Amino acid sequence: MKPNIKDFDLSELKELLLSSGEQRYRAEQVLRAIYIYRISSFDEIKIIPKHLRDYLTEKFKITVFRNISYQHSSDGTIKFLFHLSDGEAIESVLIPSEFVNNKKSGSRKTLCVSTQVGCTFNCAFCATGKLKFKRNLNTSEIIEQYLQAEKFIGEKITNIVFMGMGEPLLNYDNVKKAVIILLYPMFKLINSKKITISTSGFIPGIIKLADEHLPVKLALSLHATTQGLRDKLLPNCKSWKLKELFDSMEYYYRKTSTPVTYEYILFDGINDTQDDIKRLSRISKRIPSKINLIPFHTIDFTNPTGFSETLKPASGNKIHWFLRELKNKGINAFLRTSSGLDIDAACGQLALKSGLS
Numbered sequence: 001m002k003p004n005i006k007d008f009d010l011s012e013l014k015e016l017l018l019s020s021g022e023q024r025y026r027a028e029q030v031l032r033a034i035y036i037y038r039i040s041s042f043d044e045i046k047i048i049p050k051h052l053r054d055y056l057t058e059k060f061k062i063t064v065f066r067n068i069s070y071q072h073s074s075d076g077t078i079k080f081l082f083h084l085s086d087g088e089a090i091e092s093v094l095i096p097s098e099f100v101n102n103k104k105s106g107s108r109k110t111l112c113v114s115t116q117v118g119c120t121f122n123c124a125f126c127a128t129g130k131l132k133f134k135r136n137l138n139t140s141e142i143i144e145q146y147l148q149a150e151k152f153i154g155e156k157i158t159n160i161v162f163m164g165m166g167e168p169l170l171n172y173d174n175v176k177k178a179v180i181i182l183l184y185p186m187f188k189l190i191n192s193k194k195i196t197i198s199t200s201g202f203i204p205g206i207i208k209l210a211d212e213h214l215p216v217k218l219a220l221s222l223h224a225t226t227q228g229l230r231d232k233l234l235p236n237c238k239s240w241k242l243k244e245l246f247d248s249m250e251y252y253y254r255k256t257s258t259p260v261t262y263e264y265i266l267f268d269g270i271n272d273t274q275d276d277i278k279r280l281s282r283i284s285k286r287i288p289s290k291i292n293l294i295p296f297h298t299i300d301f302t303n304p305t306g307f308s309e310t311l312k313p314a315s316g317n318k319i320h321w322f323l324r325e326l327k328n329k330g331i332n333a334f335l336r337t338s339s340g341l342d343i344d345a346a347c348g349q350l351a352l353k354s355g356l357s
């Protein structure tokens, strides 16, 4: 099968063209045509000679998805379903302006991007985790979610969060290359520090991210302040102990000077006590950080392993109390409101089950 041109970054394409007897600068012309002019066939790149257009057409694919469908939420969120060339499918979610603390924050357009087909991490609360893991997405499949979402809305996407299906740090190389392309200054696709990678806590990936200084923000899906509870909620992350996890977050901060985010889903009667607040406040004071509280978006699954009952969302009152208590302790805490709930497009609900048109 032919490789996709969007799987290559600038230096790789330069090498490739050079080895085929072409000039290196042609690579920049080709990628400019793709990412700035958004061409859909090599024949449209009139700035390069015909023989090179023919060569590219023969050697590379440029189309990534077989088919795309979408669904609109009443709050403006759009969910995309992308069919991949091998018959698999993934979802992305466009949130027109992110709602933080119930206030619309400017004209932000955030795309929540998938990185894997399914997920190996089977977290107790997540619909994606219930899908069988199939494979990592290629760089082209990651970037194309962004290109297609922008094409669909006809406006610029300002922020990208790797919070769709899958664990981004388990697909490190392809995610890294997608980030590098999205941040190329000459294409002006996404501004630096407007990309967030969310991880369930894959420590070797956090360390690598820190060592390589990828200019992104890092969010850790924490959800528990004790080892016992975290092992139940994220059973496949058991081998990464909280102490080592916090050490790796500190290492990340020391290396990058970038404050981190802790994501914390509030489950009724499970992780919403005064003791959790005390421990969270200790955790968040260790390095510059913020805490994003996320309401639990219920999904249909039977009792998760390790819990006597189905997990339930904390009540609105409880969430606001929790938020207030954290703020009273001087913690930089926010409430992430749930967008796209009516179309199963909120965090953790992506499971390819709804009928998109």
Ligand code: SAH
Binding pocket: 125, 126, 127, 162, 163, 164, 165, 166, 167, 168, 198, 199, 200, 220, 221, 263, 265, 294, 295, 296, 297, 298, 299, 347, 348, 349
């Ligand atoms: N695998 C990565 C990124 C994808 S999940 C990670 O786990 O961080 C994106 C976010 O959605 C994570 O913070 C995850 O914990 C959260 N999430 C998963 N299921 C959820 C649910 N049912 N309700 C609310 N948030 C959920």
Ligand code: SF4
Binding pocket: 119, 120, 121, 122, 123, 126, 127, 128, 129, 130, 164, 165, 166, 167, 200, 221, 348
């Ligand atoms: Fe995978 Fe993240 Fe869902 Fe856990 S929460 S199953 S790591 S996508």
